[in-house]
Amino acid sequence: MHPICQQIRTSGVEFDAVKQMASFNNLNSVLSKLGDALGTIASKDDGTVRQLINQVVADLQNGRLDTIEEILSSLQPAPKMPDPTTAKFVGLTADSRLAFFNPDALGNVATVSVMGLQPDETLLGVDFRPNTGELFALGSSNRLYTIDPSTGEATQVGSEPFAIALEGENFGFDFNPTVDRIRVVSDAGQNLRLNPDTGAVVDADPMMEGIQPDGDLNGDTDSIVATAYTNSFTGTTTTTQYGIDALTNQLFIQAPPNEGTQTVVGDLGFDFEAGAGFDILFMEEMNLGFATSGSSLFSIDLETGAATLVGEVKDGDHPLELVGFAGRSPIVKPDPETAEFIGLSDANDLVFFNSNALNNVTQVEVTGLQPDETLLGIDIRPETGELFALGHDRIYTIDRLTGVATQVGMDRFAVPLNGENFGFDFNPTVDRIRVVSDAGQNLRLNPDTGAVVDSDTLTGGIQLDGNLNGDTDSIVATAYTNSFAGTTMTTQYGIDALTDRLFIQAPPNEGTQNLVGDLGFDFDAGAGFDIVFREGMNLGFATSNSSLFSIDLNSGAATLVGEVRDGATPINLTGFTAAM
Numbered sequence: 001m002h003p004i005c006q007q008i009r010t011s012g013v014e015f016d017a018v019k020q021m022a023s024f025n026n027l028n029s030v031l032s033k034l035g036d037a038l039g040t041i042a043s044k045d046d047g048t049v050r051q052l053i054n055q056v057v058a059d060l061q062n063g064r065l066d067t068i069e070e071i072l073s074s075l076q077p078a079p080k081m082p083d084p085t086t087a088k089f090v091g092l093t094a095d096s097r098l099a100f101f102n103p104d105a106l107g108n109v110a111t112v113s114v115m116g117l118q119p120d121e122t123l124l125g126v127d128f129r130p131n132t133g134e135l136f137a138l139g140s141s142n143r144l145y146t147i148d149p150s151t152g153e154a155t156q157v158g159s160e161p162f163a164i165a166l167e168g169e170n171f172g173f174d175f176n177p178t179v180d181r182i183r184v185v186s187d188a189g190q191n192l193r194l195n196p197d198t199g200a201v202v203d204a205d206p207m208m209e210g211i212q213p214d215g216d217l218n219g220d221t222d223s224i225v226a227t228a229y230t231n232s233f234t235g236t237t238t239t240t241q242y243g244i245d246a247l248t249n250q251l252f253i254q255a256p257p258n259e260g261t262q263t264v265v266g267d268l269g270f271d272f273e274a275g276a277g278f279d280i281l282f283m284e285e286m287n288l289g290f291a292t293s294g295s296s297l298f299s300i301d302l303e304t305g306a307a308t309l310v311g312e313v314k315d316g317d318h319p320l321e322l323v324g325f326a327g328r329s330p331i332v333k334p335d336p337e338t339a340e341f342i343g344l345s346d347a348n349d350l351v352f353f354n355s356n357a358l359n360n361v362t363q364v365e366v367t368g369l370q371p372d373e374t375l376l377g378i379d380i381r382p383e384t385g386e387l388f389a390l391g392h393d394r395i396y397t398i399d400r401l402t403g404v405a406t407q408v409g410m411d412r413f414a415v416p417l418n419g420e421n422f423g424f425d426f427n428p429t430v431d432r433i434r435v436v437s438d439a440g441q442n443l444r445l446n447p448d449t450g451a452v453v454d455s456d457t458l459t460g461g462i463q464l465d466g467n468l469n470g471d472t473d474s475i476v477a478t479a480y481t482n483s484f485a486g487t488t489m490t491t492q493y494g495i496d497a498l499t500d501r502l503f504i505q506a507p508p509n510e511g512t513q514n515l516v517g518d519l520g521f522d523f524d525a526g527a528g529f530d531i532v533f534r535e536g537m538n539l540g541f542a543t544s545n546s547s548l549f550s551i552d553l554n555s556g557a558a559t560l561v562g563e564v565r566d567g568a569t570p571i572n573l574t575g576f577t578a579a580m
Contacts (some may be wrong), residue, residue: 081110084149090135091277091292091313092324096123098135098152099313099320103290106297106311109320114147116154124166125173127279127326129196130232131180131360132567135326136196138173138184142166144199146568158199163211164192170274172227172243173324176257177236180357183229183257185243187274189222191215191260197562204258219262221245221252226278230287230302232329234360242280242302244291246272251305266305270298277325290327295319333362336400342387343528343543343564344378344575350387350403351564351571352579358548359565366398368405376417377424378575379530381447382485383431385580388447390424390435393417395450409450414462417441421525423478423494424575427508428487434480434508436494438525440473442466442511455509470513472496472503477529481538481553483580493531493553495542497523502556517556521549528576541578546570 084090087100087110096117100110114123118141125138126147137145137154142161145154168186175182181202182194192213193202205212217224224243231239241254243262249272251265270293277292280302289300291307295314298307313320339352339362348369352362366375369391377390378398389396389405393412396405419437426433432453433445443464444453456463468475475494482490492505494513500523502516521544528543531553540551542558546565549558564571 079105079108082108084110084112086328088281088328089290089297090126090128090149090326090328091320091322092123092126092137094122094275094321094323096121098126098147098149099315099322100149101313103297103310107314107316109313109315111315111320112149112152114152114154116156117141117145118143123324124171125184125277125324127174127182128328129175129180130177130236130329130331131234131357132565133328133331134567136173136175136182138166138171140166144182144194144196156199157196160199162194162199162201164201164213166190170225170246170276170323172224172278174228174241174279175232176229176239176241177232177234178239178356180359183227183241185217185224185227185254185260187223187225187246189217189260191217191258193258214258215260217254217260217262219252219260220264221248221250221262223247224252224254224262225274226276226291226325227254228278228280228289230280231282232280233282234332234357235334235354242278242289244268244272244276244278246274246276246293251300251302264305265302268298268300268305268307270296270307270309272307275321275323277322279325279327281327282329290325292322292325294321331360334360336362336364339579341541341548342378342380342400342577342579343571343573344375344389346526346572346574348374350378350398350400351573352400353564355548355561358562359567361564361566361571363566363571364400364403366403366405368407369396370394375575376422377435377528379425379433379577380483380580381426381431382428382483382487382580387577388424388426388433389575390422390433395433395445395447407450408447411450413445413450413452415443415452415464421476421497421527423475423529425479425492425530426483427480427490427492428483428485429490434478434492436468436475436478436505436511438474438476438497440468440511442468442509444509465509466511468505468511468513470503470511471515472499472501472513474498475503475505475513476523476525477527477542477576478505479529479531479540481531482533483531483578484533493529493540495519495523495527495529497525497527497544502551502553516553519549519551519556519558521547521558521560523558526572526574528573530576530578532578532580541576543573543576545572 084100091099098112121141144157167190168188172185227243229239249268252262272293297310334352340354343351350364418441419439423436478494480490500519503513523544532539548561
């Protein structure tokens with residue numbers, strides 16, 4: 001028995017006295033270490049310290065502690081298990097369990113069993129989706145899953161297995177952050193992409209019959225068991241795909257990715273198992289490579305390929321054999337000041353998003369409206385870049401960052417709005433707001449005063465522009481071309497949700513509608529519409545419920561871009577504008 005343990009056991013003294021025993025038994029270093037441990041805990045919680053001290057003294061006196069290491073261990077509370085929703089790393093075990101851990105505590109692991117797979121199915125790879133933070137997994141039954149990290153519940157994406165069966169024993173599985181698609185490669189040379197929204201294989205050549213995979217792996221190797229992309233964050237426009245060959249124990253770059261061509265980077269310097277895992281985290285403006293082989297975690301030098309052993313991943317004293325691995329990079333939400341698009345939700349929230357990441361949004365609650373007031377439309381003023389909104393017979397400016405709405409002018413419109421759904425857009429040539437409705441109303445607003453523009457100053461009262469007429473008398477969304485300050489030419493377009501068609505309103509003040517063509521989709525009455533002037537071109541975009549479409553201004557044809565979602569939750573939009 002250690003002398004200090006014997007002294008405490010026989011004397012019954014508490015630790016304040018024990019720390020004064022340095023002159024006995026030459027235990028200065030031991031007592032110093034013990035004092036440091038006590039000091040660390042004391043700085044956190046005095047009540048906890050007293051309770052721990054009393055327990056340690058009792059354990060020593062009762063013979064339950066024999067060494068100073070046991071004393072120090074008993075003074076330290078058990079480490080908190082990693083939170084599966086925030087842990088930096090997740091490993092995949094051979095029996096389809098998820099092991100969540102952090103790089104500074106490889107021996108502290110939270111394991112979660114995966115449920116909801118097909119009978120006898122195993123998971124072949126995992127990765128976090130940069131746009132949403134969702135955990136995706138590749139199943140051996142040719143299926144794609146999302147997994148709830150907290151419960152382990154797996155949900156199949158789509159309803160069918162892949163149109164092209166997986167080929168190989170070991171697979172690399174990683175998101176390309178620039179296009180939000182999943183890359184799958186294998187030790188048998190397979191190379192394909194998956195759509196994370198549908199669970200389907202991406203057709204590499206739509207002109208050919210059937211579904212075509214990307215080009216087989218070729219070049220310096222035709223066998224990759226783990227793959228990862230750089231710049232794994234939302235909105236990135238550049239990325240590089242790396243891969244590990246466990247046969248040659250080398251790191252490769254796959255470029256072009258769709259052609260599967262492999263170029264060697266360098267030797268790993270360790271013998272990697274066929275079930276190796278690999279991911280690249282984007283942290284503090286740096287791409288940091290990590291890989292697993294068996295229970296070992298390595299850092300990977302992306303310039304040389306050299307692997308450096310970090311440590312062993314263990315569940316307590318038991319090493320965990322991992323067959324898959326993923327790192328959780330920070331999710332970068334759209335900046336309200338720079339986001340490409342702004343939607344208006346049916347909950348009166350502003351929804352900021354970008355066209356390359358429709359499922360990654362920033363929502364800002366709008367405040368400062370009248371009691372029970374809902375907004376009917378939004379648009380950006382080309383002259384100033386301010387965000388304007390249409391309320392019930394009022395207009396507002398809205399701070400994008402805070403959502404605070406400020407009424408323009410003091411009074412309501414001299415002529416009340418008429419209709420259920422409204423188009424709301426700035427005419428960039430005259431800096432006035434056009435408002436149209438499904439009831440045929442057609443008017444202009446002054447953005448400086450909040451007042452209705454009088455179309456006939458010679459007649460008493462306030463006169464509106466001419467009611468909608470011509471090929472339709474119902475427009476629910478409107479937009480002008482050349483939406484930039486200083487333009488001298490513009491054309492006003494509108495969407496009729498009853499006939500699902502695109503129109504030109506000319507002359508605008510007379511409200512005459514001229515048919516452009518069919519949209520080709522059933523648009524909701526709360527549709528939104530705007531036209532972006534980009535690189536000398538006018539590009540139409542529209543929303544219907546949670547769907548974003550591009551609009552061909554020559555033909556009227558709508559093309560589905562995707563669904564606006566907060567993670568996996570669709571957002572119903574009742575207004576929309578390009579953020580310029």
